[in-house]
Amino acid sequence: MSSIDKHGPFAEETRLIHAGRAPALFGGAVNIPPFRASTVLFQTLADLDAHDPALRMVRYGRTGNPSSHAFEAAITELEEGHDAVSFASGLQAITSSLLAFTRQGDHVLIADTAYAPTRGFANGILSRSGITVEYFDPGIGAGITALLRPTTRVVFLESPGSLTFEVQDVPAICAAVTAANPDIVLMIDNTWAAGLLFKPLKHGVHVSIQSATKYVGGHSDASLGVAVCMRQDHWLRLKKAAIELGACASADDLFLGLRGLRSLQVRLRRHHESGIKVARWLEARPEVTRVRHPALPDCPGHALWVRDFTGACGLFAFEIAPVPRPALAAMVDGMHHFGMGYSWGGFESLILPSNPAAIRTATPWAGGELIRLHIGLEDADDLIADLDAGFARLNAALEAK
Numbered sequence: 175m176s177s178i179d180k181h182g183p184f185a186e187e188t189r190l191i192h193a194g195r196a197p198a199l200f201g202g203a204v205n206i207p208p209f210r211a212s213t214v215l216f217q218t219l220a221d222l223d224a225h226d227p228a229l230r231m232v233r234y235g236r237t238g239n240p241s242s243h244a245f246e247a248a249i250t251e252l253e254e255g256h257d258a259v260s261f262a263s264g265l266q267a268i269t270s271s272l273l274a275f276t277r278q279g280d281h282v283l284i285a286d287t288a289y290a291p292t293r294g295f296a297n298g299i300l301s302r303s304g305i306t307v308e309y310f311d312p313g314i315g316a317g318i319t320a321l322l323r324p325t326t327r328v329v330f331l332e333s334p335g336s337l338t339f340e341v342q343d344v345p346a347i348c349a350a351v352t353a354a355n356p357d358i359v360l361m362i363d364n365t366w367a368a369g370l371l372f373k374p375l376k377h378g379v380h381v382s383i384q385s386a387t388k389y390v391g392g393h394s395d396a397s398l399g400v401a402v403c404m405r406q407d408h409w410l411r412l413k414k415a416a417i418e419l420g421a422c423a424s425a426d427d428l429f430l431g432l433r434g435l436r437s438l439q440v441r442l443r444r445h446h447e448s449g450i451k452v453a454r455w456l457e458a459r460p461e462v463t464r465v466r467h468p469a470l471p472d473c474p475g476h477a478l479w480v481r482d483f484t485g486a487c488g489l490f491a492f493e494i495a496p497v498p499r500p501a502l503a504a505m506v507d508g509m510h511h512f513g514m515g516y517s518w519g520g521f522e523s524l525i526l527p528s529n530p531a532a533i534r535t536a537t538p539w540a541g542g543e544l545i546r547l548h549i550g551l552e553d554a555d556d557l558i559a560d561l562d563a564g565f566a567r568l569n570a571a572l573e574a575k
């Protein structure tokens with residue numbers, strides 16, 4: 175089935191406006207109202223007895239309802255996959271996917287640049303369940319075959335890494351792994367691309383996961399995750415796992431996810447443009463030793479980004495030489511437009527000093543002080559002025575020593 179058959183001949187911008195909507199079923203309302211129901215009543219015993227091998231009936235709020243079905247249909251359209259399962263958070267989508275496809279004795283390979291809480295789960299519950307977890311260099315490419323074992327069940331990618339932004343050769347990794355063992359399930363955390371800027375399911379990935387808390391929601395007020403599968407058997411397995419785990423998303427957050435999706439394209443275009451403008455300005459700063467933005471040549475895997483992605487979001491990082499903590503505080507405590515906080519993908523800009531050395535294991539961190547930025551929808555020149563003033567405070571603090 176070609177993606178054009180399933181997803182229609184229209185441009186992606188057009189398809190995302192219609193995806194998951196059904197005004198005729200909801201009194202003509204443009205948006206599907208949040209389906210707030212736990213109990214679902216059956217009219218007859220025959221209805222109660224009806225089996226649902228496709229697991230798509232509305233039988234109880236937690237196991238699937240019009241809000242979750244609409245959101246899953248829309249994200250499936252976005253990722254050009256077969257079907258999706260929604261979750262209460264991106265992390266729940268990741269942990270449920272890893273649990274769904276592994277059992278005691280299995281071996282799982284995870285990119286060294288994976289989101290830190292993904293590693294937390296892998297090193298915690300997954301390892302305690304008798305699954306061997308191994309991290310690999312994100313630049314490994316087809317060389318991943320050297321790490322495969324007879325027990326390898328899952329290879330988990332994240333490209334670019336959401337802290338240090340190495341872009342992986344996803345097509346090469348997928349081709350090599352599948353040629354070696356077609357039963358291995360390839361998963362990716364596709365949050366940076368928001369399901370839009372990169373289409374992993376076209377490159378051999380089986381399960382594309384994203385935190386819809388980030389760009390899909392887009393307004394820093396929802397918690398939502400989703401995993402899109404390329405194969406029906408994978409979808410069924412993941413859906414069964416979600417039911418066993420009691421994993422589900424709230425109707426209100428699903429509503430916000432669907433609403434955010436409608437403006438995803440235009441927001442991302444703006445994040446892309448402003449992000450690159452700020453990144454280029456940072457590149458020319460004497461304080462900055464390296465800018466880690468996939469669209470800039472200095473970023474590991476930049477050529478892969480050019481080849482595989484259609485754009486960039488607003489999240490990237492830069493490095494400065496190590497500085498005393500109080501000098502760093504002088505810079506980041508006084509920001510006017512940049513808030514200091516985790517998460518990203520909302521309309522507002524964020525700044526976050528981070529230490530990758532504490533997280534990775536396969537590829538030791540050799541960089542300097544890392545500062546991650548999320549470039550929001552503000553005017554880019556206002557953001558540059560804010561950073562400029564921040565560097566002035568940093569330099570004054572260093573000179574005052």
Ligand SMILES: *Cc1c(COP(=O)(O)O)cnc(C)c1O
Pocket residue numbers: 262263264265266289336363365366385386387388397398399517
């Ligand atoms: C935030 C994030 C997640 C987890 O998403 P939540 O919705 O906060 O659980 C997963 N992966 C990446 C890359 C993220 O940035």
